[in-house]
Amino acid sequence: DTGVSQNPRHKITKRGQNVTFRCDPISEHNRLYWYRQTLGQGPEFLTYFQNEAQLEKSRLLSDRFSAERPKGSFSTLEIQRTEQGDSAMYLCASSLAGYNQPQHFGDGTRLSIL
Amino acid sequence: AQKVTQAQTEISVVEKEDVTLDCVYETRDTTYYLFWYKQPPSGELVFLIRRNSFDEQNEISGRYSWNFQKSTSSFNFTITASQVVDSAVYFCALSEAGAGTALIFGKGTTLSVSS
Numbered sequence: 719d720t721g722v723s724q725n726p727r728h729k730i731t732k733r734g735q736n737v738t739f740r741c742d743p744i745s746e747h748n749r750l751y752w753y754r755q756t757l758g759q760g761p762e763f764l765t766y767f768q769n770e771a772q773l774e775k776s777r778l779l780s781d782r783f784s785a786e787r788p789k790g791s792f793s794t795l796e797i798q799r800t801e802q803g804d805s806a807m808y809l810c811a812s813s814l815a816g817y818n819q820p821q822h823f824g825d826g827t828r829l830s831i832l
Numbered sequence: 833a834q835k836v837t838q839a840q841t842e843i844s845v846v847e848k849e850d851v852t853l854d855c856v857y858e859t860r861d862t863t864y865y866l867f868w869y870k871q872p873p874s875g876e877l878v879f880l881i882r883r884n885s886f887d888e889q890n891e892i893s894g895r896y897s898w899n900f901q902k903s904t905s906s907f908n909f910t911i912t913a914s915q916v917v918d919s920a921v922y923f924c925a926l927s928e929a930g931a932g933t934a935l936i937f938g939k940g941t942t943l944s945v946s947s
Contacts, residue, residue, distance in 0.1 A: 760937030823877035
């Protein structure tokens with residue numbers, strides 16, 4: 719049983735650079751979510767897709783952030799012109815459709831901005 | 833507005849002690865789900881349990897048990913005879929039927945079990 723896969727595990731970059739993360743969900747799951755987690759906090763919702771459609775975006779998702787899921791399978795999250803405040807763990811989760819379905823999380827990508 | 837509060841930031845126990853992690857939630861929805869997740873030092877959030885708002889029956893799974901009380905808006909988690917491997921951050925989360933699919937997480941409780 720393959721779980722949610724995220725890469726890279728760690729990303730260190732200089733302020734102002736663009737970064738892109740990838741998430742591969744559990745194959746039969748049609749929903750895919752992105753969350754951000756900072757130290758000492760619970761994950762905060764960023765956005766989610768049902769198949770290839772992006773159905774909801776949080777106010778946390780500024781214009782510098784963009785997410786795609788072009789074929790309804792893997793997803794990418796890009797951050798342009800990174801800032802110090804973007805340093806966090808970016809978590810991807812997937813689930814079957816429905817608000818009652820448990821979301822299964824990947825290991826996350828830890829982003830550090832120098 | 834929806835909110836999940838985990839008032840205990842850190843708990844330290846010795847192996848074999850029982851420990852209860854508290855979770856209090858706020859919601860205006862009558863239909864919602866509550867979840868518990870475990871985040872070990874490796875970082876991956878692991879799903880533990882789901883409970884819907886219409887089912888107040890307590891649940892036991894091995895050393896784990898959950899107490900859901902709508903009257904106090906609480907969904908507490910008890911680990912019986914704790915073990916070192918239980919050391920992790922535990923998160924309580926809320927999902928509302930009328931608010932999309934985002935999980936609203938508490939800030940988590942860090943449990944440290946020493947031998």
